Amino acid sequence: MKRRISVLPLAIIAILLFVLNWYVLSGIRTISSTPFTTPLFWGFITLTTVALIYSIIRMRDNGMDLLFKVTTHVFLILFVTEVIFSAFLLLGDVYRLITQVPRNIHWVEFALLVVLLVILIFIYGIVKGKYAYRVIKHTLFFDDLPSNFDGFTITQISDVHAGSFKNPTAVQKGINLTKAQNSDLFVFTGDLVNNKAEEIKPWIDHFKQVKAPYGQFSVLGNHDYGDYIPWKNEAEKSANLEQLKEYHKELGYKLLLDEEVTLHKGEQKIILAGVENWGIGFGERGDLNKALAGSETNDFKILLSHDPSHWEAEVVKHPSKVHLTLSGHTHGMQFGIEAFGIKWSPVKYRYAHWAGITSKNGRFLNINRGFGFLGFSGRIGIWPEITVIELKRSPKIN
Known part of the structure; x- marks a missing residue:
């Protein structure tokens, strides 16, 4: 019909x-x-x-x-x-x-x-603006961060949208800036491509350069499933998704599909979990309960979830506390102003919190403004972002 x-x-x-x-x-x-x-x-x-x-x-x-x-x-x-x-x-x-x-x-x-x-x-x-990469750093304090992870650093990028890139030299500058952070952990929070897996192929040698001592991890975003273009049949669409998963392996990224991994430092640990895309209006595929099934309630947990609406809808009130959620998706709409104490973008009318750090009930969310661009082939005022987050134990008050 x-x-x-x-x-x-x-x-x-x-x-x-x-x-x-x-x-x-x-x-x-x-x-x-x-x-x-x-x-x-x-x-x-x-x-x-x-x-x-x-x-x-x-x-x-x-x-x-x-x-x-x-x-x-x-x-x-x-x-x-x-x-x-x-x-x-x-x-x-x-x-x-x-x-x-x-x-x-x-x-x-x-x-x-x-x-x-x-x-x-x-x-x-x-x-120029779409390749004007910025490093944005945050230091977050937690009462229950395992002491061995005090000072642990995470570099996050999101929303590469490789099908939009045309300038290898400019993209490499962003990669070099990412590598220069020398973080303990690297994460990518979804939307590797616009529509087809093949879009990332010319850029694999660029993004595979990023390495971290505790590994490189990733999740899928709404665009990665190929939902926005026609396919001959479901089999072709499924094959495209499987190929994209293989490209994550070629990049050296461990793709977390409603699962978790344990990161050890000495005898202490933190949990890193990742869900398939879950976003209001963009497909609610992810299963948070499944992703956290192997962890304990009191474990220190970090979650990769592409769409920040997932945090508000499920994560922030989940009985198993997720201390930090890392998302992307909004791009800050690639247009707005963040200067002179003003923070505004039209995307605020869709997402109340659309970039940077927010918190509720002792649970933090960071929304990365995106590494790439989509639709509008540019960025004005909302520049492509490389996030670096340092985890710190809250100082004890005598």
Whole structure:
């Protein structure tokens, strides 16, 4: 049965976009009233819209090809700049209505300069920002951390999305930065590829360079299951997943599929567990009870779980305490601001906590902002992340 498409939401979106464009054009005509302004503007808008719709229709057969990437990026930049321009224009028009003066041409010109700056920021994000790797370090204190693990370090990366990479030199810089952390343990928290296992093959020699004394461990993310593209049959889809698991082995990663391993340091231990992807709206495959079945309630436990919604839904209230959960998935939406005490991204409207450390009931969650990128071929303000976490015993208070 074909899925029915609701016309009303599409009609509302179309009307809102038309009003937005009409308002933008009114601003442009304030400083350019030639006979060609209006037809050129609407011609560009129409061409962009038709190209976008066409690329979306053919995406099912061709995937995210060059046409799709170009049209979606042009549309995204156009939409964001139009919204910003309209916001400035609206401020000027409110002032104009209050003071009963004509629209200020210089204010409109200033708004266009801001738009130009935004376009340049987008260009930087596409060309440089997506490979602008950052190391973010956290020190976490626990009352019940085994003393031998005091100072134990973990390097985490997540959301590689290897099918999006085009620049081996830039990716190698990220790998070198990861290796330079010299952590005791390395973990990868899912989404190795966009859709197909073959996407990681050209990058195996890069990511297999990362080694740690206590091993390299990984879990699957929602994109790793191949759910977002058509397959000839279920057998082909299953074979793709099995091939991806083999590539984890080639990378030197121990893939944790609802299971755990014990890490020993002297006579003491901690538990490292990993679940298959469990995320609200993205497939609830993981079995936390199975992953923790071999551990004791009082064991110190670290969990790898790709989607942070799993932590809120199950992990934080599980009777067997998981001290630290490491996730990814959100990418920080690859767009936002984290500066001057401000931490904002549109993804906050989907996930209340979307990056970095949070805690509840003495249980910590870290959400890595992602090593790679997907959809928007860039990053603005939310840079690719390599996380380093140091575990410390809480100091005793006399």
